[in-house]
Amino acid sequence: MTHFVADDGERIHVKLSGEGSPLILLHGWTSSSQEWFPFMADLNARHRVYRWDARGHGGHTLNHPGSATVERMARDLKNLIDHYGLHDATAVGHSMGALTLWQYLRDHGTHGLGKLCLIDQSPKLLTADDWEHGIYGDFGSDRNHQLVSWLNDDFAEGVLKLTAHGLNKRAEEKYLQNASGWERSRAALRAQDPEPLINCWLSLTAADYRDVLANIPLPTLLVYGGESNFYHASTAHYVADNIPNAVLRIYEGTDHSPHQWQRERFVRELLEFIDEGR
Numbered sequence: 335m336t337h338f339v340a341d342d343g344e345r346i347h348v349k350l351s352g353e354g355s356p357l358i359l360l361h362g363w364t365s366s367s368q369e370w371f372p373f374m375a376d377l378n379a380r381h382r383v384y385r386w387d388a389r390g391h392g393g394h395t396l397n398h399p400g401s402a403t404v405e406r407m408a409r410d411l412k413n414l415i416d417h418y419g420l421h422d423a424t425a426v427g428h429s430m431g432a433l434t435l436w437q438y439l440r441d442h443g444t445h446g447l448g449k450l451c452l453i454d455q456s457p458k459l460l461t462a463d464d465w466e467h468g469i470y471g472d473f474g475s476d477r478n479h480q481l482v483s484w485l486n487d488d489f490a491e492g493v494l495k496l497t498a499h500g501l502n503k504r505a506e507e508k509y510l511q512n513a514s515g516w517e518r519s520r521a522a523l524r525a526q527d528p529e530p531l532i533n534c535w536l537s538l539t540a541a542d543y544r545d546v547l548a549n550i551p552l553p554t555l556l557v558y559g560g561e562s563n564f565y566h567a568s569t570a571h572y573v574a575d576n577i578p579n580a581v582l583r584i585y586e587g588t589d590h591s592p593h594q595w596q597r598e599r600f601v602r603e604l605l606e607f608i609d610e611g612r
Contacts, residue, residue: 352378360431366392390530490523
């Protein structure tokens with residue numbers, strides 16, 4: 335693990351590996367660069383890979399915990415691209431990583447980027463009377479206030495409840511059984527500093543990128559879980575219908591991390607997408 339220094343002085347951890355055209359990997363909320371470990375052998379053979387721990391994640395100690403916002407992470411991405419002199423990079427964003435890319439496009443345009451891959455995300459997390467494509471299709475400000483209360487009381491359990499009590503019934507069953515995977519996740523979450531992650535969540539749920547979609551000029555691969563914990567299939571189709579150069583792939587039978595459940599397919603389709611037109 336190395337690092338670069340963002341323009342506000344914070345050190346951002348990043349792992350560099352492989353050789354070839356640049357590929358940037360942006361993980362989800364509460365995750366880290368380790369999310370991408372299962373794919374590295376295949377990706378390193380074809381690409382120079384940049385995978386960070388977003389600020390407030392992966393063991394970062396922040397001088398200013400309140401700086402862990404989606405706006406600041408988008409600027410961190412600009413700092414990364416400029417620090418390493420990247421051009422025509424493919425950027426892959428899972429969940430929070432997709433939101434970071436939408437914020438980047440709003441603030442910095444397509445600077446340094448050539449293609450996008452977005453994994454299982456809505457452009458607006460909170461639902462409203464005029465918006466049903468957010469979390470669960472029914473997760474408005476009242477439910478979010480309740481979640482934030484849970485996060486403040488017991489951060490790890492709050493995150494697990496958000497994941498379990500959604501659209502994927504198998505996830506809820508495993509949570510209620512306290513299956514070993516959920517216990518491992520609980521232990522990993524308890525090892526993290528909640529303050530920057532809660533600040534980050536507040537930033538993510540305040541964001542609305544619906545206006546960004548129609549103005550994305552880059553080829554975009556969309557990968558969604560057919561049994562996502564958070565989003566109905568209508569969310570995936572909304573995003574696909576509103577990005578001009580989008581290709582949608584729904585991985586049936588998978589949850590909010592479709593790339594993890596169908597790894598061979600994901601790597602194959604991602605590499606084919608990157609190579610197309612080159």
